[in-house]
Every structure is written in structure tokens, then in C-alpha cells.
Amino acid sequence: MRSVSRSSKARPRGAADFAVRVLFVVRRIPPGRVATYGDVARLAGRPRAWRAVGNVMRGCRRPDVPCHRVIAAGGRLGGYGGDEGLKRALLRAEGVTVSGSRVRELDRVRWKPRNH
DNA sequence: ATCCTGACGCGCC
């Protein structure tokens, strides 16, 4: 047994590891599907770090990271650098029905990753 | 180490 005694509170991993995980998760979201900030937080290993997820998204400007597929809870679009219209257009282009600032039938387009 | 800021979530008015 590895009596490693890992401190539950302490983060043995790298400091910016959270951001890396978040980006990794977002990159796995397939086209036509969306995930809420809460979903990403949970998949990244921090169920209550939705806030931080948003901050990471804010700094993510990479083309390989489909940050437009990350929306707010309840199907609300959330932010997108102030260009909510662009986010809406991108989602619609992928087949996601968006009404106003709200994604319709969230349960249907919500990305459900398999338990790997 | 402390304080402040946020592409949030959720309840309540």
C-alpha cells in the first residue's frame, strides 16, 4: 500500500493543472453537442468550480477548443467575449436549436461522455 | 498570505 497520505485539500498536481483539464474536456465536446460550465467542472474533477471554468474559457482563444459549446446552466448561452450573437450562430450552424439566449431541448443536445 | 475579479449556479423577489 502506498501510504502516500495525500492531503485532500492540497493539490499534489501542477498549479495550472485545472485549466489544462478544463481545456482537455472542452476539446472532447463533439459538434452539435453542448456542455454546461457545471458539466465541464465536474468532468474536470472540480464539481463546484464552474466559476473557475468560466475564467478558463475567457482565456481560451484557441481554434482547437470549441469554447462556444460551453454554455450556462439551464440552457442559457452564457458569455462569449461579449459576442453572444456569434456564439448563437456557431451553435446553430452545428444544428443546435437556440431561441433567444437559450438552447432548446438541452437534455437532447447535452453532451454525455461515457464513463471511460 | 490577503483581496479582488470573473464567459457561473441557484434561490428569491
Added chain:
DNA sequence: AGGCGCGCCAGGA
């Protein structure tokens, strides 16, 4: 239907 406030977490000054 909106808007407000509080709680949450990570990063930067």
C-alpha cells in the same frame, strides 16, 4: 419575464 444577492472556485495583483 426579468433582476438581485449570495455562494462557489481558481488565478492574478
